[in-house]
Amino acid sequence: MTAHSTKASKQERTVAVFGAAGHTGRFVVAELRRRSMTPIAVVRDPAKVTEFKERDVEVRGASAEDPDALDRALKGAAAVINCAGPFLATANAVASAALRAGMHYLDVTAEQPSAQATFDKFDHAAQEAGVFVIPAMGFYGGFADLLVTAAMADWNSADEIKVGIALDSWHPTQGTRITGEKNTARRMVVANGQLAPVSQPAAELDWDFPEPFARQTVVELPFSEIVVIARHAHSTEIRTYLNRTALRDVRDPATPVPKPADDAGRSAQVFLVEALVRKGGHIRRIAAQGRDIYAFSAPLICEAVQRILDGRARGNGAQAPGTAFDARDFLNALAPQHLSFTVSDY
Structure with missing residues (x-):
C-alpha cells in the first residue's frame, strides 16, 4: 500500500465533530471511536478541553462565526457531525464549510426551522458535490422518520401518520x-x-403505549421529525405527541441536568417511540424502546455516517434518513444493543 492510499484510507474514516465538548458531542466522539473511526473534536476553546487529548483524540478550535477557522478545523475529514445547538445559529455555517470542503454534513437538530432551511439551501449544492446533507439525524427527527418509513414499508402514501413519544423523565x-x-x-x-x-391550545389525548408506559396523556408537540417525514412521505396528516410527564419535566426550571447512571455515561432515562401509519382501515404500527435520548443520538447518527462512508446509502443531496437508508435494516443494526422494536400490522 502506498503512502498516498494510506492517507486517503484514513481520511475516509475521519469524522469531525463540531460541538464535541457538549453533552451529545461527547457521546458521538466515544461512539465513533467504538466503531474504529477517527474523530476530530472541534470545540470553541481547545484550552478548556483536556479530556479528548487524554484519549488521544485530536482537538481543533473553531466557532460558527469564523469561516476560516471552520475550514481549517474540518480539513482532512470525510464528514462532519454538528452537535452544537441552537442549530439555527450553527447549521448554516457548518454545512457551508462542509460543502466548501466537499464532505458530508449531518446534525442532530430538533428545530423545525433549522432542518427545513438546511434542506432548502443545500440540496442542489450537495447533489452537485456528490455528498449527503442530512439534518435532524438524532432522537428527535431522524429516528421517527426511520420508524415511520419502516412501518410504511411498501406503501407510497398514507392517510395519517402519528408519532407518540413517551419518556419516563426528561x-x-x-x-x-x-x-x-x-x-x-x-x-x-x-x-x-x-x-x-x-x-x-395544543391538543391532548390518551395514548396506549406498550409496557412499561401503558396509557399516557400526551400533548401535541412536533419536533423536526415533521419536516423530515414530510420531505418524502406522502400523508394527509402528520402529527407528533409527547407524554405529559416529559413535558412537565422539561418545562420545570428546577429539573436538573442528566445524571450518569452507567460506565458509558448514560442516564437511567427510558424512552419509547411509537409510530402509527394508517391507510384506509389498515394500520401499521412500530414501537421502539431504548435508554437516554441524548446518548442514543450518538449510535443513531454514527450509524448513518458509517453507512454513508461505507457506500451503503442511496443517492446524495439533502435527504431524509428514510430515503438515504434502508430503514428496517438500519433499525436492525441498532438492535439489541441500543434499542428493541416490534412491528405490527392490523
Whole structure:
C-alpha cells in the first residue's frame, strides 16, 4: 500500500465533530471511536478541553462565526457531525464549510426551522458535490422518520401518520434549555396535506403505549421529525405527541441536568417511540424502546455516517434518513444493543 492510499484510507474514516465538548458531542466522539473511526473534536476553546487529548483524540478550535477557522478545523475529514445547538445559529455555517470542503454534513437538530432551511439551501449544492446533507439525524427527527418509513414499508402514501413519544423523565441539558428559549418559531404539523401551525391550545389525548408506559396523556408537540417525514412521505396528516410527564419535566426550571447512571455515561432515562401509519382501515404500527435520548443520538447518527462512508446509502443531496437508508435494516443494526422494536400490522 502506498503512502498516498494510506492517507486517503484514513481520511475516509475521519469524522469531525463540531460541538464535541457538549453533552451529545461527547457521546458521538466515544461512539465513533467504538466503531474504529477517527474523530476530530472541534470545540470553541481547545484550552478548556483536556479530556479528548487524554484519549488521544485530536482537538481543533473553531466557532460558527469564523469561516476560516471552520475550514481549517474540518480539513482532512470525510464528514462532519454538528452537535452544537441552537442549530439555527450553527447549521448554516457548518454545512457551508462542509460543502466548501466537499464532505458530508449531518446534525442532530430538533428545530423545525433549522432542518427545513438546511434542506432548502443545500440540496442542489450537495447533489452537485456528490455528498449527503442530512439534518435532524438524532432522537428527535431522524429516528421517527426511520420508524415511520419502516412501518410504511411498501406503501407510497398514507392517510395519517402519528408519532407518540413517551419518556419516563426528561432531564434537559443546558443546550436543550438554551435552544428552547431561542427557538420561538411556531411549531408545524401536516394538516390536510399541507404544513400548518399546530393548533393552540395544543391538543391532548390518551395514548396506549406498550409496557412499561401503558396509557399516557400526551400533548401535541412536533419536533423536526415533521419536516423530515414530510420531505418524502406522502400523508394527509402528520402529527407528533409527547407524554405529559416529559413535558412537565422539561418545562420545570428546577429539573436538573442528566445524571450518569452507567460506565458509558448514560442516564437511567427510558424512552419509547411509537409510530402509527394508517391507510384506509389498515394500520401499521412500530414501537421502539431504548435508554437516554441524548446518548442514543450518538449510535443513531454514527450509524448513518458509517453507512454513508461505507457506500451503503442511496443517492446524495439533502435527504431524509428514510430515503438515504434502508430503514428496517438500519433499525436492525441498532438492535439489541441500543434499542428493541416490534412491528405490527392490523
